[in-house]
Structures are given as structure tokens and as C-alpha cells.
Amino acid sequence: MTKTLNIAVFGLNTTDINQLKTQIVLCLPSNTQPNWVNIAEEKIDVLFVTDIFFNSIGIQNTLKERAQRYLKLTKSNRDFGKIIGDQLFYPFSDLTYLSKWFSQELLPNTDETIQLKPNNKNFHLNTKNEFLTVLKSETTLEQVFSEIFTPRNGYIQLFDANGFIALVDTRTERVWIEENMTGLQFNDSLNQTYATSQIVHENTEGKLIYDLRTWLWQTLSHSSMLTLPKAQMNQNFKLDIWPQFAKNMHRRDDLKMAACFSEGANIRAVQQHLNSTDEKILNFVSCASLLQLGRFIESDEVKFSTDINQIQMNQTNKLRNFFGKFRKKLGL
Template sequence: MKEEVKIAIFGLSLNVLENIKQKVQSLYDDALKVSWANIADPHLDILLVNDMFFSSATIQNLVGAKKIPYLRLVNKNEKSGMIEGDKLYLPFMATEEVRQWFKDRYLRVPVNNKTESFVNKISQKMDLKKVVPEFFNERNGNVQVFDSKGNIALMNIRTQQVWINETRKLQRTDSSLNYTYATMQMAQSVSLMQGEDLTSWLWNMLWHSEDLDFNQNHPDFYKLKFWPQPDPQNERKMVFKIAACFEQGANLKQVVQKTGYSSEQINKFVSIAVLCNVLQKIPASDAKLMVEEKESSGVLRGFFGKLRKKLGL
């Protein structure tokens, strides 16, 4: 019986996939059987993955938790057949360097520590001010959202819809929040289903997340673009009162004075609202919220009475 090596290739078009399979097969002699496996195969020996999908939660679990030997496939004609760290450059060429890599992996030669460095980045802090705005950038199309705990949701940014991972019990995240481009199969799997509103879902996920840093400085004036839709159990009245102030145009200090809520609470609102595109920056001259040095309790009651009537609270 022939010995066997199981290899999975993920994220390539069919014609490129078949070309690579033929060339990889030629790297091994007849004494070794090459089996082309699915990435879910528990006995996987080697993973080749399109670099575009490398940061997805599924792939990170394979190379991070399960330590499957892998190569990230990157298109670069001038480096074709070269391996640098954990990257193999396409078009695929059966160079001596490539032959040695596949031989070493089958013989269980330890992978150089440098090739594992990227895997550890999945648990590092991301800059949410750079990540979250990409959820509103239409050029991204369909994206898969994940963090260090796994897959969160699939987004269609052009239609502003989101399909939540039903197996994920807690709808919150942390500073490892990230995204990757979704495969065509992922997009097709939800094409006939109605998704949730992306902005409302994102607002609530960030609002629920206790491990995020909302200590940014917000000295500017802002005006409300869209009313957030907080979960009823999650400080709904407070969110609506703060939003009502920003509907008139205000800064953080004015809203603290108007509502009596702490600067930390208002700052959390502003931080999330800016990330979710719910607030827009305005000149100070456009801010219409009226705040007096000593505002009577009767005036405050009148203000919030009108607000409750308006919002049906």
C-alpha cells in the first residue's frame, strides 16, 4: 500500500487549481500517494491558501490552533517559484526550493518560526478606526467579519446587510476585530436570505463589547445622521437622549451638561457613532443645542418630556 499525503488548496480558480495539482503531484515519486482533501479533513498534512483568504477565521484555526503546515499563495510573476517565509509566489513552478519544502513538510521537518509569526497577529489589537470604516466601503463587496474567537458574520457592504453566525452565542467583540473578503460560495449561501441592517447590528455589537477602548478624545462638534436602534434591554433611554442632543448639533461637553450623563458614557456614544457613520463632524457655528449655565429642572423636564413623546418612550 502506498503512503499518503493529504493536501488542501483553498481560494483559487479552477484552472489555476488544476495546474497546481498537476505540478505538486510531480514533486512526489510513485511510492507516495497524493490525496486532494477538503480543509475540514482532520488528517490534513499540508494547506495551500490564497493569500487573500489567509486571515479568515477558518484558515487561522487550521494554521494557528491545529498547526497545519501551510503556504500563502501570492501572484507575482517576477518571483515565480520562490518561497519567502510562509509565502509561495505564483505562477507555480517546481523549483528545487519548492521541492524541498514539500519534502520537508511530509517528513515533519519543523517549520521555521518566522512562518508562524503572522498567525500570532490574529490575537493582536487592531486599529478599529481603520477596520470598521471598511464595513461601509462599497468596493469591498462581500466580506467575512471575525475576531480572535472566530467567525462573527458575513456582510454585503453594497446592500448594507449582514448575516450573523448563528453558532456564535455572544454578539460582542474585542480589539482583534478584523475582516477578509468572502468567497463566492459564502455569498451565494445567503443570496436568497434577508439579512439584518448592517449599521444597527454593528452599533449594538460595539455597544455590547466591554473590552473595547473608547477613551479617544472627541473635541469636535457633531450632528446626528441616523438614529441608532439600540436593543431594548441595553440602556435604550440613555442612547435616545444622547442622540436627541446630537440631532441639534453639539459637542461632547455640551451633551454632558445637557443630559447629566458622565463624560465616559457620552464618549462611548460618540466613539461608536463615529465608527458606525451615525455622526458627522460639523462646524461649531452649525451646532444648535442650547445649554445654559444653570438650567432649571423644569426646562429639563420639558425637554425630555417632548423627547419621550417623540420617541414613544
């Protein structure tokens, strides 16, 4: 009879996660299959979590409420693969200690002695995650982005319920991401934590570097799994910094919205002027607000108007000011 273990791995980059999952499979008996879950799963038979995230509130709640067993992953230049107390030292290739741990801790009633599976080229492991991750946390999305744009924080890590996403330098507003992390979308478990010098070294060497706000805009504005802070259609918004829009089918609409809001505009007025949907306009405003590219303003600061007479008057005033400055310069 085949047995299933709910196993979660948290805190590693994609390459290390895939490697560890392969090693876990090799350590399980032939009648036991892993069911890869995230830390929001109701029941977790074993959780592998890095020591960096171990003491975070979210992980501690998971250990108390849902995880039956755990191993704390600790990077080391020695003790490769050894398990001392609750710590599993990685990276490793010797699976003896992990196999023994599974036998003693998770499979005490099995009649089968674990035989290590040969690690050959024919072995294939599908580690693709196909689920919506929602990690309950006391941290709000606004707080996460506030920390991202606080220069004194230095280097921080972005992560979600699936694990590590990117390394951010809050001082220079640069971000390092995994090379194979294409099509990334944020979800409601998005969070941040500090980064040690060792983590900074590991995640900057040989990684792709992006401008922080550009990368965040392109990721955030297309993250359908993320619940953005809600703006109201009757509010007014002013765009202070234009985002760097991707060259795609949405670029034209984004540029139009940016042009309207750069003057300071009522959200409903822009929606009606561009004949756009409420969802598209509100998504633009919410993203710009989160990334501190603009701010909500009072009605007396609104300069954008769809009234033809008002537009003509503004244009006339601009011309008068121009010729006034020109005449003054000529001394007329």
C-alpha cells in the same frame, strides 16, 4: 507523560471549527492533548488556516514568527481528507491522512503509533474559547469600518483572531451571521477581507439576515474588549442618522443622547445636561462616528443649548416662523 500541542484553527465558521477540532483530537495519540490557542499566541505548534486568509499579512507574520507547522485548509468536492503538499482538503471523515501527518511532522519522537479513537456518541469536546484575543495588525479600526461602508467592495468577511464572524454586503448594507453567535463582542483583532462567490453562497444560505448598521450598533456599543477611537469632551458632534436602539435598560439614556446630538452639541454640555458619565457619552459618540451615523462639527454649527433663555428664545423663534408661514399661506 502527557504531551501538549498548541493548536490554532483560523478562518472557518463555528460549526466547521468544532468539527475539525474533534477530528484533530481523534488523530492525536492518547498521551497527547491539544491546547487550543488563537493566532496571537507566542508559540503555535500547528496552525490550520483556510486558503482564503493564508496570504493575508497577519497570517504570513504568524507563520514566520510563531507557527512551527501549518496546514492550509482548502475546500474541495474531491480529495476529501487528503494532504497534498501543505494543503488539507476538507470536509472529510477519513482521518488516515491527518493521523499520518501528525506522526511524521509533529510527533516524530513518540514511541506510540497513533490509533484512531472511536468516534462514538460518548466523545465530548469542549471547544469554548475563554481568552482575550488581541491580534496585532497594521489595520486600524477606522479603516475596517471605512471598508464596511464602501459600497464598491461588494461582499466582505468580518473576522477576528478567533475566526469568521459575519458576511457583509456593503451595497445593500445587510449582514449574515451564525445562528448560534449570541452575546458576540468585537475585540481589537477585528478585521475584514474580500469574500469569494463560494463563500457568499455558503454563508447566506440558511443564515440569519440583519440590517448592517442596526447589528453593528448593538454589537459595537456593548463590546467592552474593543478599544474605540477616542473623542474629546471639548469636541462637538452632530448625529445625522439615529441608531436603532435595542429595547433594554439603556434605551432611555440612548434616546436622550441621540436627541441632544441630533441638534449638534458640545460633548461636555450633553454630559452635564444628562448628568451622565464621560465613559457613556464618549462611547456613544465614538460608536456613532465609526458607523458613520454622525460627524464632528465646528462650534458655529452647534444648535443644542442648556441655557434656559436660549431655549426659550429658540422656541419663540420657531413659533414666529410657524405663524409667519401660516399667515403667508392664508394671504394675510
